[in-house]
Structures are given as structure tokens and as C-alpha cells.
Amino acid sequence: MNNKVLFPQVDHVEANEDEVVLSLTIPAGLYYFKGHFPQAPILAGVVQVHWVMHYIEQYFDLKIEQYLSVDALKFQVIIAPEYQVKLILKKMSDLKVSFNYSSEHGAHTSGRAVYR
Template sequence: MSEFVYHGEVLSVETQDNSVELQLRVPQNLYYFQGHFPTAPILPGVVMTHWVVEYVSQYFNADPACFKALSALKFQMIIGPDYTLTLKLNQVSENKYSFSYSSLHGQHASGKVLYT
């Protein structure tokens, strides 16, 4: 049995003034695919939002302890193993960030993250 991983593989990162674009590969042995669902694994939305909070913290120095809410959250299309994703993060204001996940399959998810 292969060892599980908890994050996508970061293939590249491009930063600009108020934005970051990451290319992520979603590995087959991602821990969160266990039981979600056995015959057709999909990446849970809660994992996608958790990754967003982690990357906003990493690239914009936002304190995860100050996380307040998610807004305008939309999940348009499932994400499966071996997808290569583009995650775009934009700082909208001092305490507000927008995000979107997309791939060759289309738009997967988007929303905003608010901090106190």
C-alpha cells in the first residue's frame, strides 16, 4: 500500500503584487480520497477551502487564527485524482481574498475568504 499525502504537489508558483497563481497536481494517493468515494474518488470541498486558507497564510501572511468566513462559495465541477489544477488567489482588500480552482476540465470552485 502506498503512503498517503495530504496536499497537492506544487508544480509552479507565480506571484504578482496582489495575486498568486499555483499549479497543483492532485495525487492518486491523497489521503482525502479514502472513502470519498471508493469507486469514483473526488476531492472534498472542505479540503479545497482548507488548502486556500493555508496558501493565503503562506503567500499573504494572513493569520489562519483570524479566519472569519467563506463567502460566495461555489463548487462547479468535481476534482479527481491526477488532475492538474490552477489555483488563483487574489487579495481584494486588507482582510479579503478571492480564489478560484480551474483545470483543462473547466472551472471547479471559487469564493472569497474573510479574516478579522
């Protein structure tokens, strides 16, 4: 049995066909914090992008196999354990979705996922 916590807690979702707003709590026991870094854990950028792909597939039905690239990727403010984060996914076209993570700590990460 796998007890690893791999995703944030989803506290609230507002969704329509072109936009999804997820209110997330980043659990202190998240698997990805182990070793990254022990004294001051931060959420790795690759994990943030993985979550974006997961939620895009869930809400917009764009399959990971169709993923082509992430454009205009910017990491601005770290995400730490217990942060309350908002992830906004906006469908820009049938094959492009913008995303951004933000919280009371500022704008964390943004970019555009492009599919084929």
C-alpha cells in the same frame, strides 16, 4: 512517521503582493480520497477550502486564527485524482482574498475568504 499525502504537488508558482497562481497536480494517493468515494474518488470541498487557507497564510500572511468566513462559495465541477489544477488567489483588500480552482475540465470552485 506520517506518510499521508495531505497536499497537492505544487508544480509552479507565480506570485506578487496581490496575486498568487499555483499550478497543482492532485495526487492519486492523496489521503483525502480514501473513502470519498472508493469507486470514483473526488476531492471534498472542505479540503479545497483548507488548501486555500493554507496557501493564503503562506503567501499573504493572513493567519488562520484571523479567518472569519468564506463568502460566495461555489462548487461547480468535481476535482478527481491526477487533475492538473490552477489555483488563483487574489487579494481584494487587506482582509479579503478571492480564490478559484480551474483546469481543462472547467471551473471547479470559487469564493472569497474573509478575515478580521
